[in-house]
Amino acid sequence: MRRWLIALVVLVLGRLRRRPELDSGGRIVPPGGPDRRAESLVLLLFAGATLCGAAVPVVYAWDAIPDQTQFLGLAFGLAFAFSSAACIVIGKRLVVTEELEEDYGLSHPDDREALEQLVEESGDRFTRKRLLFLAGAGAGSALGAALLTPAASLGPVFDVSSLYRTPWHRGVRLVDETGRALRAGDIEEATFYTAYPEHADREQMGAPVVVVRLKPEQLRLPDDRRGWAPAGILAYSKICTHAGCAIALYRKPTFAPVEPRPALVCPCHYSTFDVANGGGVLFGPAGRPLPQLPLAIDASGGLRAAGNFSGPVGPSWWGVRNHGARS
Numbered sequence: 001m002r003r004w005l006i007a008l009v010v011l012v013l014g015r016l017r018r019r020p021e022l023d024s025g026g027r028i029v030p031p032g033g034p035d036r037r038a039e040s041l042v043l044l045l046f047a048g049a050t051l052c053g054a055a056v057p058v059v060y061a062w063d064a065i066p067d068q069t070q071f072l073g074l075a076f077g078l079a080f081a082f083s084s085a086a087c088i089v090i091g092k093r094l095v096v097t098e099e100l101e102e103d104y105g106l107s108h109p110d111d112r113e114a115l116e117q118l119v120e121e122s123g124d125r126f127t128r129k130r131l132l133f134l135a136g137a138g139a140g141s142a143l144g145a146a147l148l149t150p151a152a153s154l155g156p157v158f159d160v161s162s163l164y165r166t167p168w169h170r171g172v173r174l175v176d177e178t179g180r181a182l183r184a185g186d187i188e189e190a191t192f193y194t195a196y197p198e199h200a201d202r203e204q205m206g207a208p209v210v211v212v213r214l215k216p217e218q219l220r221l222p223d224d225r226r227g228w229a230p231a232g233i234l235a236y237s238k239i240c241t242h243a244g245c246a247i248a249l250y251r252k253p254t255f256a257p258v259e260p261r262p263a264l265v266c267p268c269h270y271s272t273f274d275v276a277n278g279g280g281v282l283f284g285p286a287g288r289p290l291p292q293l294p295l296a297i298d299a300s301g302g303l304r305a306a307g308n309f310s311g312p313v314g315p316s317w318w319g320v321r322n323h324g325a326r327s
């Protein structure tokens with residue numbers, strides 16, 4: 001008990017000794033003269049930051065803007081540049097400063113407290129404090145909104161049904177980049193073709209497919225996919241099931257000793273999919289097979305979808321295996 005009392009007395013005495021030193025007037029920085037021009041400049045800079053920050057979600061949502069990515073970068077950059085410039089002007093022109101030869105010595109908690117008191121009680125040069133505060137809050141909010149905007153690209157949160165939807169269904173014709181209908185006779189072995197659903201939006205993730213041809217005896221499709229590859233022609237989603245890159249390589253011809261089977265390869269991280277057995281993963285980080293599109297050949301020799309994909313298209317997400325692809 002005695003020790004506690006002594007410690008308390010020492011603490012109180014220490015505080016009493018510090019306060020007079022701080023309050024004596026020597027350490028408190030006196031207010032400076034007003035600087036209306038600097039304040040106006042800060043208001044202007046905060047307004048610029050607010051405008052640019054607010055422009056980010058607008059540009060993000062407005063797909064029709066040409067060079068959208070560049071404008072997004074510009075809006076972000078300017079919002080940060082304006083905010084930084086405003087802070088610099090405040091620091092240099094509107095906050096009074098004190099220069100000391102000796103160290104502030106912030107090792108002791110009491111010293112820190114004293115410094116906080118010094119900052120709180122020191123004068124400043126603001127004449128429109130509330131207006132500047134509001135402008136700063138506006139710029140901060142706009143910047144916050146800009147920073148949160150890209151999170152919208154992570155995809156839908158509550159209703160994920162759109163992720164399962166594709167433009168394919170039975171009877172849809174396969175066309176090439178120019179819109180010309182693909183015919184079974186056009187498809188050669190040892191190469192691959194990119195095809196789209198006729199009259200559909202090609203920007204949709206489920207739209208593009210790769211078409212390849214194998215000898216019918218090379219096929220190793222699961223039993224429930226018999227008839228999905230008429231004349232040995234197979235179609236798979238062009239979107240990699242790892243992170244969504246476009247499948248752009250076809251491993252054919254193969255080097256038999258180490259690569260005996262033809263495969264579709266994603267150039268991003270080299271996920272390799274077995275075309276003969278339904279798009280199974282042979283190599284790489286993809287966690288599920290490439291969705292296969294069942295095909296049919298119509299009376300005129302044209303290639304058509306015979307249904308929808310064997311599974312959801314695109315990179316994987318939480319619960320991707322819970323549903324199949326929908327038209």
Ligand code: FES
Nearest residue numbers: 240242243266269
């Ligand atoms: S996106 Fe295809 S392997 Fe990573």
